[in-house]
Amino acid sequence: MALALRLGATGDGALGENIRLFPGRPVATARPRQRILLSPPSLVGGELASLDHTLASGWIAPAGPVPEAFEAAIRAATGTEQGLAVSSGTAALHLGYRVLGVERGDEVWTSTLTFVATIAPAVQMGARPRFLDVTADSWTLDPDMLETRLRQAANKGKLPRAVVPVDLYGQSCDLDAIVTLCGRWGVPVLCDSAEALGAEYHGRPVGKGAALAAFSFNGNKIITAGGGGALVSDDAGLIARARHLATQAKETAPHYQHETTGYSYGLSSVLAAVGLAQIGALQDRVAARRAVFARYALRLSDLPGIAFMPEPGWGRSSRWLSVLTVDPARFGTSREQVRQALDAAGVESRPVWKPLHLQPAFRGAAFHGNGVSGHLFDRGLCLPSGAMLPEEQDRVIDTIRACYRG
Numbered sequence: 001m002a003l004a005l006r007l008g009a010t011g012d013g014a015l016g017e018n019i020r021l022f023p024g025r026p027v028a029t030a031r032p033r034q035r036i037l038l039s040p041p042s043l044v045g046g047e048l049a050s051l052d053h054t055l056a057s058g059w060i061a062p063a064g065p066v067p068e069a070f071e072a073a074i075r076a077a078t079g080t081e082q083g084l085a086v087s088s089g090t091a092a093l094h095l096g097y098r099v100l101g102v103e104r105g106d107e108v109w110t111s112t113l114t115f116v117a118t119i120a121p122a123v124q125m126g127a128r129p130r131f132l133d134v135t136a137d138s139w140t141l142d143p144d145m146l147e148t149r150l151r152q153a154a155n156k157g158k159l160p161r162a163v164v165p166v167d168l169y170g171q172s173c174d175l176d177a178i179v180t181l182c183g184r185w186g187v188p189v190l191c192d193s194a195e196a197l198g199a200e201y202h203g204r205p206v207g208k209g210a211a212l213a214a215f216s217f218n219g220n221k222i223i224t225a226g227g228g229g230a231l232v233s234d235d236a237g238l239i240a241r242a243r244h245l246a247t248q249a250k251e252t253a254p255h256y257q258h259e260t261t262g263y264s265y266g267l268s269s270v271l272a273a274v275g276l277a278q279i280g281a282l283q284d285r286v287a288a289r290r291a292v293f294a295r296y297a298l299r300l301s302d303l304p305g306i307a308f309m310p311e312p313g314w315g316r317s318s319r320w321l322s323v324l325t326v327d328p329a330r331f332g333t334s335r336e337q338v339r340q341a342l343d344a345a346g347v348e349s350r351p352v353w354k355p356l357h358l359q360p361a362f363r364g365a366a367f368h369g370n371g372v373s374g375h376l377f378d379r380g381l382c383l384p385s386g387a388m389l390p391e392e393q394d395r396v397i398d399t400i401r402a403c404y405r406g
């Protein structure tokens with residue numbers, strides 16, 4: 001029986017085509033109008049060859065030459081000295097919290113405008129989250145607010161165990177400012193760069209500069225291994241410790257010896273083979289996502305009340321997702337009405353992340369606000385940003401234009 005995988009667009013724009021791993025009936029050429037998804041996985045072309053090579057080698061466990069080659073490619077893409085490939089971005093963050101020594105009762109500070117996985121592992125470890133707001137010109141952690149709060153916390157003798165800024169939607173946070181501030185008080189920085197592989201900060205790749213940075217190769221990210229993640233650092237000790245914990249914390253002995261408990265977080269060679277093929281096309285993917293963003297901006301920026309996520313001077317976003325904001329007073333239609341119109345036209349779009357301080361899961365957590373994240377949640381909309389045919393992107397653009405009530 002043929003095994004069919006429903007995949008997103010490939011480079012030549014075959015959105016939603018059925019691709020067969022094994023010979024079967026020929027792929028149908030006529031295809032119905034497909035729903036346009038936010039960020040579907042798409043193949044670069046080398047995956048089958050990479051899988052074939054891996055399976056034929058017999059090295060399919062989460063060890064051996066393929067994960068090692070993938071780690072080398074991750075180090076090269078991020079300019080870091082050390083990299084550990086793991087089973088998810090969330091696992092990478094969890095290991096980051098472990099090696100930074102997060103314990104029950106510790107505080108961990110992060111940007112409120114992010115996906116739940118940024119903080120979930122720390123909360124599960126018994127840490128108490130403190131959420132800080134973002135700046136309007138970057139949508140990432142506000143360094144001035146961080147400085148004020150760090151000074152107050154130092155005076156009270158209650159500094160956080162870690163500060164976790166987020167590179168949002170492919171846009172780097174102001175990492176040097178954050179690392180300098182945290183360094184003043186000896187607080188390590190774990191950067192959640194899950195959405196920003198391939199982006200740049202002050203001309204260097206995102207991932208460099210913090211004590212640790214975490215990446216994701218989930219199916220919706222800019223490149224995928226079909227699931228996976230990575231933890232990178234310039235500190236060999238931190239990554240060695242994370243690697244030990246990721247593989248059940250086995251001590252060197254002929255029998256099974258454990259000084260502590262770890263996790264089964266290794267990345268299968270089978271998935272690493274897919275990731276290895278994909279990471280070779282990273283800069284093509286960044287260029288494609290930036291072109292999608294540029295086309296939205298060109299065709300929609302003239303509309304009153306429509307604005308796009310800014311790109312501060314310090315960085316070059318990967319534009320993992322194209323995000324705009326809708327001012328209902330000037331556009332004549334609310335963000336939610338635009339989302340529903342897109343849905344009716346067969347287009348997936350999503351509100352900007354619901355700030356974590358508004359999530360029932362973190363009710364009662366400390367929060368320092370300036371109004372920006374709440375405003376972005378009310379008005380922000382993420383648009384389809386993966387590989388698309390021009391006529392598919394036109395469908396998104398035309399639907400949004402038709403919502404304008406001048």
Ligand SMILES: *Cc1c(COP(=O)(O)O)cnc(C)c1O
Nearest residue numbers: 088089090115117118194216218
């Ligand atoms: C995707 C994502 C993660 C989690 O990555 P997984 O590989 O899905 O576990 C963490 N943080 C952010 C900001 C993300 O977007």
